[in-house]
Amino acid sequence: MLTATYFFAVDLGATSGRTILGSICDGRLQQRELTRFPNHIIQTGGHFYWDIYALYNEIIRGLKAVADEGIRLTSIGIDTWGVDFVCIGKDGGLLRNPYCYRDPHTEGAMEDYFRRIPKERVYEKTGIQFMNFNSLFQLSAMRSHNDSALEAAHKILFIPDALMYMLTGESVCEYTILSTSQMLDPRTKRIDPELIEAIGLKEEQFGRYVKPCDTVGTLSPEVQRLTGLGAVPVVAVAGHDTASAVAAVPAQDEHFAYLSCGTWSLLGIETQEAIINEKSLQYNFTNEGGIEGTTRFLKNICGLWLLERCRKEWTDAPQDVNQVNRDAMTAEPHRSRINPDDPRFANPRSMVEAIQEYCKETGQPVPLTYQQMARCIFESLAMRYREVMDYLRELAPFPIERLHVIGGGTYNQYLMQMTADSLQMPVLTGPVEGTAIGNIMLQAKAAGLVGDIFQMRRIISQSIEMKTYLPAEK
16 A cells, blocks of 8 residues: 555635545545635626635634644645636736726727737737637736736736745746736747837736646745644646636546636647647637647637526526426426626626527527526537537547546536537536546646656546436437
8 A cells, every 4th residue: 555645735716615635546636625715706986806814714724624633735736727817016916906807997908009010910929719808908908097006016926826835936937827818829838028018018027937747846835834744745727717627637648638627618639839820710719738849729609608697597496406407307408598708697697588589689588587598508518519519520630539528517417418419429527527537637736746648648548437418329
């Protein structure tokens, strides 16, 4: 029996976060959730912010829990959502809580930026899907609005990098999280200077470049005192949560697509090189950084955010989301369909009204009950996955034989079966907690416990339960 090696993973999503204790022992991965907490969007002064201090405090709380159990950590890793960032002043202090990507200050920011550098040139340089909240356009909007935090910024750190900075005092810029910004050249793996100089920024305002499995630093003396831990190393994992999740896909070869199914749906493939051409621009695909130099060629799709928002409005629906899913199957099939990526669904005042208005405008039966609306959402997502998969088949340099689904959406067996039926392709689900698993396994790789991505994925496949959905015969 080998002694377990312990890793501390911080996994922060757009609605909640958690800390996880992971261990590798006898070739198998084990994990245990230590703490879970909400990640609130703060609305004040006409803007939406993240509470970076609250998130830091929750990390400290999780580390204290480890110290209380007398566990010796090998390392700490942090992953979060993409694009958002923190401005740091010359004195090292955080200048303000960071804007949330759903803040309206980026409305019109893309069009304004394209007056400096044309859209086609931006895509040719970055290969990133155009979304108005990409970091490049957030920074452009802040510059246009004479934002005081940006004016005073000595460093600009993405969210996982900012939290590592708060733990260690080291300013870094991790590759996978940088790749969400629309500022990275995927060929050079560096920030494109022309893109940021157009808004008055310089490459040195971002931290030193690190890649997954690089050591950032150790816990600062202050954090050691706060937590009761020693100088534990903080390791750069795949800082973008989707990159960590894709690292956990238990695939046996390259002939697969993946779907990270949660608040967002991210559907794509893993390639050795970025795919940047007229078709990828036309279909608005993105090339984001993966582990071991791979590229995640994917498309962002509005996911179960639609259901999450509706559930907050429904007064007659069960609190149990699994019961809502079951109830949806009692509604008439294929009654109404929406485009989940229509801009009206980004952050409406009422998601229920937005869906009903869409159906009314498109001449479809309007969903009136929560059962009808939930079924409409599930069927619409499955059909959208098929549309995007058709694009992927056209662009992929290899045949796509199956879809691996990771994330909380795998609990919805009805959506998974609809997806298999829609794609006419086997759908394999698991791991549910792919992001945390990828985070832990990358720390294990940094510690020398695993050699490469294939060994990582073998260990993961041996450590989790998977389920396969086969398409129904037509």
